[in-house]
Amino acid sequence: MITGQSIFIGFFGVAAVWFGIVVFRTFSMVRSAIALLFSQTALGAMFLTMQAEFLGVLQIMMMATEMSIMAFFMVMFMMDPGGMGKMEMTHQKRLSLIVGLVSFVGAVAIAIFIDWGPVATTVADTAQQTKALGLELLGRSMLVFEMAGVTILTAMIAATSVAIQPLPLSAIKHKKDRV
Amino acid sequence: MTTLLVLLLLAVGVYCVAVLEAWITSGRFRLAAPAYSAMALLGRESNIPRKPDLLFFEVGPVVLLVATLLAAAVIPLSPDLIITDLATGALFLNAALAYVLVALIMAGWGPNGAYAMIGGWRFLGQLVAYAMLIVMPITAVAMRAESLATTDIVVSQAGLWNIVYQPLGFILFFVAAMGLAFLPPFDLPTAKGELAGGVEAEYSGVRLAVFRLGRMVLVITLAAATVTFYLGGWQGPWFAPWLWSAIKILLVTAVMLLIGRYVPRIREAHLLAWCWKLGIPLALLNIFMVGILLVVIP
Numbered sequence: 001m002i003t004g005q006s007i008f009i010g011f012f013g014v015a016a017v018w019f020g021i022v023v024f025r026t027f028s029m030v031r032s033a034i035a036l037l038f039s040q041t042a043l044g045a046m047f048l049t050m051q052a053e054f055l056g057v058l059q060i061m062m063m064a065t066e067m068s069i070m071a072f073f074m075v076m077f078m079m080d081p082g083g084m085g086k087m088e089m090t091h092q093k094r095l096s097l098i099v100g101l102v103s104f105v106g107a108v109a110i111a112i113f114i115d116w117g118p119v120a121t122t123v124a125d126t127a128q129q130t131k132a133l134g135l136e137l138l139g140r141s142m143l144v145f146e147m148a149g150v151t152i153l154t155a156m157i158a159a160t161s162v163a164i165q166p167l168p169l170s171a172i173k174h175k176k177d178r179v
Numbered sequence: 180m181t182t183l184l185v186l187l188l189l190a191v192g193v194y195c196v197a198v199l200e201a202w203i204t205s206g207r208f209r210l211a212a213p214a215y216s217a218m219a220l221l222g223r224e225s226n227i228p229r230k231p232d233l234l235f236f237e238v239g240p241v242v243l244l245v246a247t248l249l250a251a252a253v254i255p256l257s258p259d260l261i262i263t264d265l266a267t268g269a270l271f272l273n274a275a276l277a278y279v280l281v282a283l284i285m286a287g288w289g290p291n292g293a294y295a296m297i298g299g300w301r302f303l304g305q306l307v308a309y310a311m312l313i314v315m316p317i318t319a320v321a322m323r324a325e326s327l328a329t330t331d332i333v334v335s336q337a338g339l340w341n342i343v344y345q346p347l348g349f350i351l352f353f354v355a356a357m358g359l360a361f362l363p364p365f366d367l368p369t370a371k372g373e374l375a376g377g378v379e380a381e382y383s384g385v386r387l388a389v390f391r392l393g394r395m396v397l398v399i400t401l402a403a404a405t406v407t408f409y410l411g412g413w414q415g416p417w418f419a420p421w422l423w424s425a426i427k428i429l430l431v432t433a434v435m436l437l438i439g440r441y442v443p444r445i446r447e448a449h450l451l452a453w454c455w456k457l458g459i460p461l462a463l464l465n466i467f468m469v470g471i472l473l474v475v476i477p
Contacts, residue, residue: 028232030288037281057267061274065306068280072303082291084230126266127326 008049016042024090027083033071037063051123054130077163182262188425189251193395196432203436217388225384228290239286240386243393246278247400254403255330257413257420268329269317272404276313276359279397280306283368283378286390290381298377302368304447305358308454309365312355315462316348319469320408333412340411344472347465349409351458356401356435358450360394363439367447402431 019039023032040063047056080087090096124132137145197213227236250272252262265271280302287299321327323344324335342349358365369377382390406412406427413420415427445453 030235030284031232034235034281034285053265053267054270057265057270057274061270061277064274064277064281065310068284068303068306071284072300082232130267130327 005049009046012042012045012049016040016046027080027086027089029074029078029081029083030071031083033067033074036070037067040067052129053126054133073159181260185251185256185260185262188256188260188421189248189396189399192399192425192428193392195429196395196399199429199433200436203433203440220388220391221385223384225386226381228292228381231291231381232289234289235285236289236381237386239282239289240382240390240393242278242285243282244389244396246275246282247393247396249278250275251396251400251403253329254400254407255333255412256403256424258330260413260421260424261330264328264330267327269321269327269332269408272329273314273317276397276400279359282393286382287368287378292381294374294376294380295378298368298370298374298380301370301377301447302361304451305361305365305367308451308458309355309358312351312454312458312462313359315459315466316345316352316355317408319345319348319466322466322469323473329407329412333407333414336411337414340414341409345409345465345469347461347468349405351462351465352408353405353435355454355458356405357438360398360401360435362398362435364442364444365450366439366444367450370444373444398432398435399428402428402435405431 016039019035019042022035023039026032026035041060044056044059044063047053047059050056075081078089080089123129194213198208198210201212202208227233252275253265253268253271255261255264283302284299287295287297287302289295320332320341323341324332326332326335336344361368367377368374369379374380379387379390403424406424410427410431413424415423418426
């Protein structure tokens with residue numbers, strides 16, 4: 001049965017995919033990052049349509065800052081951040097295509113074949129949902145989230161240390177002399 | 180109907196803020212000045228710089244206005260005078276205001292100008308400084324109210340306003356709110372005299388008018404959020420609830436603008452250092468103290 005809710009979910013879903021495509025269709029790194037942001041915002045809107053208010057608002061909030069910071073990093077690291085030189089910045093196309101397709105098929109297969117249990121007929125009120133989410137995060141999902149957090153932190157530190165230009169030997173010597 | 184009424188009050192509030200700002204910065208009280216400058220802006224040509232990212236250039240000011248209006252939608256001016264009373268109101272306010280950053284980055288990147296771009300990226304650095312000091316004090320406020328709904332937060336202050344219950348949180352939130360609204364001394368992205376207007380530098384005419392309007396709505400929304408979270412919202416004797424809200428919001432705005440008048444602009448590196456080395460430990464301490472207080476005085 002097609003309801004208003006499912007139409008909106010479909011609309012935001014298509015918007016998320018479309019913005020996801022835009023990420024790779026533009027040469028400008030800032031446009032690319034902002035397109036990814038709007039893709040994620042559309043996901044947040046899908047959560048809101050499914051009456052998962054806390055998750056939706058959280059998704060919309062977190063992505064705004066995260067993607068903006070990512071835009072900054074992309075501008076710093078890429079050779080043609082404005083995309084005005086129309087420089088080709090994609091690589092390993094065949095591998096990415098295969099990995100992308102396999103992940104897509106895998107995700108669809110999981111969505112279709114897994115036993116999701118009985119479909120909920122009523123939606124718990126938002127406060128109840130938030131409480132359940134908190135208990136979940138501090139319970140069995142804690143390890144997963146902590147792992148993800150530490151991994152992201154490690155990646156950030158690694159990216160920054162790679163980006164720092166090593167000082168020439170003479171400068172290090174000079175510094176040592178001064179100390 | 181409520182939506183229209185709130186928008187009308189917001190428009191009046193924005194006008195008052197514009198008058199106040201001109202009064203505090205220039206020392207002259209002129210009621211008609213904002214109307215004249217709006218007319219001047221609308222009548223002027225709106226230039227488009229050379230080789231812009233036109234999409235961002237056009238969308239930036241609009242995103243700023245829309246984000247601030249969405250944030251204003253969860254602020255209660257009285258028990259019924261609220262556009263939408265979301266169960267996650269306090270979080271939604273943050274989510275909407277996060278797009279102020281996106282708007283400024285778009286407006287900074289769009290015009291293809293050095294000053295604008297520096298202004299936009301500067302605000303990203305500013306966000307890294309103020310963001311935690313917005314979220315963590317709100318956490319302590321929500322702890323007391325046992326709810327994220329803004330109306331519940333106001334009701335929780337019936338006995339004692341949060342400014343007395345958690346003064347440390349109030350100070351941190353107030354400073355961070357000024358940072359979010361890029362009011363002086365935190366006006367790093369616009370920085371008149373140093374960046375020649377920064378993000379605003381390349382805008383003119385109607386686009387600048389939309390940008391300035393969005394900024395005014397942002398200022399008044401943050402003042403309203405301060406009132407909701409710390410100053411008892413609509414509560415007060417004698418007057419009608421909405422009038423109390425209006426009085427408090429205008430007072431908070433006036434204090435914010437007055438501070439900016441007398442404090443010199445802070446350096447970005449100093450702002451980050453102060454916020455991270457002093458602000459965040461204090462915000463944690465505030466959460467800890469409120470936690471203890473809640474056990475002692477429920």
